[in-house]
Amino acid sequence: MRILVLNPNTSAAMTAEIAAAARAAADPGVEIVCMSPHFGAEAIDSAAESYLSAVGVMDVVARLNQAGTFDFDAVVLAGFGEHGRDALAETLTVPVFDIAECAAHIAHLIGRRFSVVTTLARSIPPIQDRLLLAGLDAHCASVRACGLGTAEVDADPAGAVQAVVAEAARAISEDGADVICLGCAGMAGVTAAISAKLGVPAVDGVAAAVALAQAVVKLGLSTSKAGIYAPGPDNPRSHWPLSEALGSSRKRSSEVIGR
Numbered sequence: 001m002r003i004l005v006l007n008p009n010t011s012a013a014m015t016a017e018i019a020a021a022a023r024a025a026a027d028p029g030v031e032i033v034c035m036s037p038h039f040g041a042e043a044i045d046s047a048a049e050s051y052l053s054a055v056g057v058m059d060v061v062a063r064l065n066q067a068g069t070f071d072f073d074a075v076v077l078a079g080f081g082e083h084g085r086d087a088l089a090e091t092l093t094v095p096v097f098d099i100a101e102c103a104a105h106i107a108h109l110i111g112r113r114f115s116v117v118t119t120l121a122r123s124i125p126p127i128q129d130r131l132l133l134a135g136l137d138a139h140c141a142s143v144r145a146c147g148l149g150t151a152e153v154d155a156d157p158a159g160a161v162q163a164v165v166a167e168a169a170r171a172i173s174e175d176g177a178d179v180i181c182l183g184c185a186g187m188a189g190v191t192a193a194i195s196a197k198l199g200v201p202a203v204d205g206v207a208a209a210v211a212l213a214q215a216v217v218k219l220g221l222s223t224s225k226a227g228i229y230a231p232g233p234d235n236p237r238s239h240w241p242l243s244e245a246l247g248s249s250r251k252r253s254s255e256v257i258g259r
Contacts, residue, residue: 001029003032006075008056008057009053012036021204037053038243039246045123078185091231095223096223107179116181118183120148142175148163180201182204
């Protein structure tokens, strides 16, 4: 089994961290290939950056398809509720997993109400929207922000742990959460700290998505093409893939090839 994990930002360091988290969750013999877009933002902390990241991950998949090198059994979009998941599900015949949805699904299976601890307050509404779209909002006690941007989480892991644990404690005591979801792919290392200090399970979205991807592939299932995710009309597209049209043929340093 081969799983493509797409980091929607262009940070080489975060791509490597996501790849490590995905491989730690993968079964023996499962190959993880982690890539990031050829263009976009190094951190995604706004609607504009999220929409740009969606074009970026679509561009990666378009180039793989055009080159005939897309050979994966599932795709994980490692942006917590970022745009692009629905477009990839429409484009591909293999299942596509968003880490926000996957974390929430797992949390719902092991507790009654979960809370998400994300980065900045401006990220709260998009996460709420994604949970609503997935039908998981009824089980969400709250979405809270630790006050650190994506790049700050990546640059100061110790500070991020402290900030996330503090906000998770408030979610438990004030909102009634009994499971915590980490609302950023760069927070993967915080799960153990939350469980140890607060006594509740913590779910990392990357690990959850990899685990669910493996399960769905083993069941022989994929995205239904009978409705909204049916292939779209083959209308002409100019300057697509965009990175190729712009002459961005070099391989990004942030690309990490799996085992």
